[in-house]
Each structure stands twice: as structure tokens, then as C-alpha cells.
Amino acid sequence: MRKVFQEVTSRLIDSHLNLHLLLGDIGVHGFSEIMNKHPNRILNLGILEQAMVGFAAGLASRGAIPIVHSIAPFIVERPLEQIKLDFGYQGLPGKFVSVGASFDYAKLGATHHCPADVEIFLSIPGAEVWVPAGNRDLESVLEVELPKLSLSYFRLTELGSEIEIRHVNGIAKVRHGFKGICVAIGPTIDDVLRATEGLDLSVISWTGLHNGPELIGSLQSELSRNVIVIEPFYQGGTASTFACLAHDFFVRHIGIPREYIHRYGSPTELKEFVGMDEQSLREKILSYTS
Amino acid sequence: MTPTNQYRCSSIRRRVLELANKSGEGHIPSSLSIVEMLFACLSYIKKADKHPSHLVLSKGHASLAYYAALEEFGFISESELNDFCDFNSKFGGHPDATKHGAIPFSTGSLGHGLAMATGAAYFERHKRMNPGPIFVILGDQECNEGSVWEAALLGSALKLNNLVCLIDMNGSDSRSIPMQSLAAKWGAFNWHVLEVDGHSREQLTEAVNQAEKNVDLPTAIICKTIKGKGISFMENSFEWHHKKLDHNYLLLALEELESPNHA
Numbered sequence: 001m002r003k004v005f006q007e008v009t010s011r012l013i014d015s016h017l018n019l020h021l022l023l024g025d026i027g028v029h030g031f032s033e034i035m036n037k038h039p040n041r042i043l044n045l046g047i048l049e050q051a052m053v054g055f056a057a058g059l060a061s062r063g064a065i066p067i068v069h070s071i072a073p074f075i076v077e078r079p080l081e082q083i084k085l086d087f088g089y090q091g092l093p094g095k096f097v098s099v100g101a102s103f104d105y106a107k108l109g110a111t112h113h114c115p116a117d118v119e120i121f122l123s124i125p126g127a128e129v130w131v132p133a134g135n136r137d138l139e140s141v142l143e144v145e146l147p148k149l150s151l152s153y154f155r156l157t158e159l160g161s162e163i164e165i166r167h168v169n170g171i172a173k174v175r176h177g178f179k180g181i182c183v184a185i186g187p188t189i190d191d192v193l194r195a196t197e198g199l200d201l202s203v204i205s206w207t208g209l210h211n212g213p214e215l216i217g218s219l220q221s222e223l224s225r226n227v228i229v230i231e232p233f234y235q236g237g238t239a240s241t242f243a244c245l246a247h248d249f250f251v252r253h254i255g256i257p258r259e260y261i262h263r264y265g266s267p268t269e270l271k272e273f274v275g276m277d278e279q280s281l282r283e284k285i286l287s288y289t290s
Numbered sequence: 291m292t293p294t295n296q297y298r299c300s301s302i303r304r305r306v307l308e309l310a311n312k313s314g315e316g317h318i319p320s321s322l323s324i325v326e327m328l329f330a331c332l333s334y335i336k337k338a339d340k341h342p343s344h345l346v347l348s349k350g351h352a353s354l355a356y357y358a359a360l361e362e363f364g365f366i367s368e369s370e371l372n373d374f375c376d377f378n379s380k381f382g383g384h385p386d387a388t389k390h391g392a393i394p395f396s397t398g399s400l401g402h403g404l405a406m407a408t409g410a411a412y413f414e415r416h417k418r419m420n421p422g423p424i425f426v427i428l429g430d431q432e433c434n435e436g437s438v439w440e441a442a443l444l445g446s447a448l449k450l451n452n453l454v455c456l457i458d459m460n461g462s463d464s465r466s467i468p469m470q471s472l473a474a475k476w477g478a479f480n481w482h483v484l485e486v487d488g489h490s491r492e493q494l495t496e497a498v499n500q501a502e503k504n505v506d507l508p509t510a511i512i513c514k515t516i517k518g519k520g521i522s523f524m525e526n527s528f529e530w531h532h533k534k535l536d537h538n539y540l541l542l543a544l545e546e547l548e549s550p551n552h553a
Contacts, residue, residue, distance in 0.1 A: 040416045043448075045444065048440035048441075048443060048444060050401075050405065050436070050437040050440055051405040051408070051437055051440030051441040051443070051444050052405075052440075052444075053405070054402055054404075054405025054406045054408070054409065054437065054441060055405050055406070055408050055409035055412070055441070055444060056409060057395075057405075057406050057409060058395075058405065058406040058407060058408060058409020058410040058411070058412070058413065059409040059410070059412065059413050060409075061343075061387075061394060061395065061406065061409070061410055062409075062410055062413035062414065062417070063413075064413060066409075081399060081402075082402065082405070082437075085396065085398075085399055085402060086395075086402060086405075086406055089388075089396050090387050090388060090395065090396050091388055
């Protein structure tokens, strides 16, 4: 996804003079060409995240749309108050693009994990949260959303989906079924489709997590009232979206347990470790639907 | 200070006291310590025909003096400010940028203003033919915040010579973590540093004019001030930091301001 982000952003910076890119000392090589072309609009500000976000808000207050890019915990958790106040409270536009997701940096340990990012960003009133499924999805989302005057978060991951799905407002019905509904968030769609193969379940791919009311609306037309939400972040991270369904639906969340991970290895190994691999998902989904 | 300007600074102080009394809100001593700093910045902005958004109040709790000074310079109206802190007011205990065009940033949580001002100064320098300075007023205790020093590092690294930071050394930090040798600290962050009497309009004006001539460094003006300046029972009194000003104390304070001995 990083390469897609670099390509789309470089293209948009060329054509949109109000776009600025601020790097937290990552992705610098990938942007080197466009940095030479627009040295005043692309800056590597190093590792001073609070000031970087405040600086970005200062740019936005003057009419710029800043794109701020770093590893998820350092762009969401560390400067959270700056995002909340300097952007959210002031109603300024800004684009926060993270890499690393929940545990892409598996070998580096939990200091570089961020399974809470989506839940945190969703707590900022008015913010949009995008969890693209894969490269093509990311490309189309960035093309449309980066130039918009909105506050948005984009969660990039190395574990992206390989399936091409066309979403409308971040929602796509992928499979029809009658005995339950699986809502697969972002890159979990591949595993969810494989895990539910042969089961009589609807599968909905959901990537625009701020569009909760629209998703809820689409669930109303389903025959089943049994909903399973598969979250590539902390389990229950989108629970507030589904709270309004408590009377009519039976909603369960499958996600990453709320525990620190003291393991290394690869992202795939950690996915298995926390029970988010295809086999574990199938077992959990079967237990919830049988 | 010319009598006219002295009178205008007294008017700002009077307005601070009256609004604090009427609303039952306001950090009065923190407001009174920055009156001359606000006056110097807004005089420059007015003379240079710049927008008031060139002044950022990072120590947002001193909003009363900020609003009163904006009113004194005609950037907000008397009627707008009369309902300070009322339910539908545009002006609350901390500035809200979404409420009035004269306010560039919403501040209140300390340590945010300088970084935002740094972004604004960068944008102005690269996008405007005649950018003009961005002034930021910081508290001394606010300099405890790490985000201030991140922004200080950024300002000098980007060579923002149009960024001018005035630090209100009113001793607020003295009962917690004192920011000793502030001039040396800002100098170590590669800022052009000036030290002035923060109640001397002449010294402040000269410092602001010097800052404008700086070629490739941002400027920090360390302003030695008195918290609660002008009202004897408030001066350097922590008790008054966020205390309501009742009618009797208001009369006492106004009497001091009207006194011929008041400077």
C-alpha cells in the first residue's frame, strides 16, 4: 500500500497546489522525486510529532490541505491532543496517513503496534476513518478523499487484500446469504471470504468506518439479524457504531484481544497468534452461527 | 510611553476588570501581565495593515486581555465583547477560532500555539509577497511543555524569520518547575533572543522592529513582567490566578487604575 500511497499522493501534489505533505522521517526515499520538484510543499519534519501536527494545522488555517504521514502510534496516539484540538475542534482539513496498522512491524515489538488507532480516531467528532481493503481500493479512496476539505485518517497495511472490490461510500456487499451477516473491515475481507466459504452468510466489505449509519441502514434489509463484525484492530473498536442495533440484532465482534503482544516474528504469525487467521476466523464464525 | 498609549493600555486593563466582574470568569493576573505585549504586537499589525490573525495567543487563559486589546484596536466590537462567556457569546474563557475571524487559533491547552503559528508563518513566507511577522504570546510556565521545544526546533530549522515569540515571564512557573535561563534555552535552539521589560511599550516596540529585520532566524522576546500588573493586591498573588472579582474588589482595582500614581 505504501507504493500506491506514494504514487497517488505525488500525482495529486503535482495537480493540487494546496496539498502539502509532511513526513515523520518515513517514506522519504519514495517521495524523493516529487520532493525535488516541490521542496516547499513536501517536508521531512523528523520525529517531533506534536509540533508536526500543530504545524500542519497552521498550514491548514491558511488554506492548505496538509497530509501528515508516519507510523500509526506516532501519528495517532502521541499527538492525539493536537489532532483533537488543532484539527477537530478548529474544524480544519487534514489527512493523516499511517503505516504499520496493528502489528505490521511485528519484529519491532509493541512500541510500534497500534491496534487502537481506529477507535481513537473515530472518537474525534467529524473525522473520517478509512481502512482500505487493498491497493486498488486505497488508490480510489485517496484520489477522491485527499483533495477534500475534511479531516480524514487512512490506515495502510502490508496485509492488504488482493481482491478487487468496488465500494460505494466505503461499503460493498460481496456475498449473499440468509443465516448471518459478516461485516469484514478493510483487509480482513480475503480471510473472511475464505473462512465463510460454503456457509450461508452474507459478507459485506466495510472500509469507510465513519459511514456507520449507512452501513446500519444496509443491514436493515438483510433477512438475518445475526451480525459478526471482523475487525483488524482491537476487538470492539467499532462497537459504538453497532450499539443502536442492540434491540433488533445480535452483534458479535471478532478482533485483536486487548492485550500487549510480547511476541515478534512476522505479521502473519502475529495474526495467527491473536486468532485473526482464516482458520481461527472460521471456527469463531461457525460457533456464532451454528 | 506616550500618555495616549498609556491611557489605551489602562483602558484595556479596565475592560479586563469590568468583564471579569460581570461574567464571574477570567484569569485576571495572567491577562494584566501581557497588556503591553499585546499592545506592541497589535500596534505593529495595525500600522502594517495586517490581519489580526497575525497574532496568536498561545497562553489562551489570558483571553480577557486579548479580547480587550482586539477591541481597543477595532478588530472586534464593544457590543460583541459585552456578553463575554455568556451562552451564545463569541468570546469565552479561552479563544475559539471558529467563533470570530480575528482569532486565528483555538487555544487553552498549553503548548499548542507555537507549533500552529510556525505552520502559519511557514505558509505566509512561501505563499505571500509580503508575509509580515506572526506573533505568538507564550507563558513562562507553558515553556514546561515539550511541544513548545519541538516547535522551537522547527521554527529555527525552517529559518522562519517572520516568526516572533513573546514569552511572558510573569513568574507563573515559580511555584512548580521554574524555567531558568530562558534566554539561554531559546538561544540554544538557535533563535535570535531579546530581553525586555514586558511593561515598557518602548522596549517592546523596539524589539518587535528588531525582529522584523532578522534575516534567517525566528525571534524570541523574553518579556519580564509582573503577574497582575497594575493592581497591587493582585500583583504576584497566586490566590488571584483564577479568582472571581466581586464588586468591592472591582471598585478597589478601578480606583488604583484611575490613580494619578498609576503608571
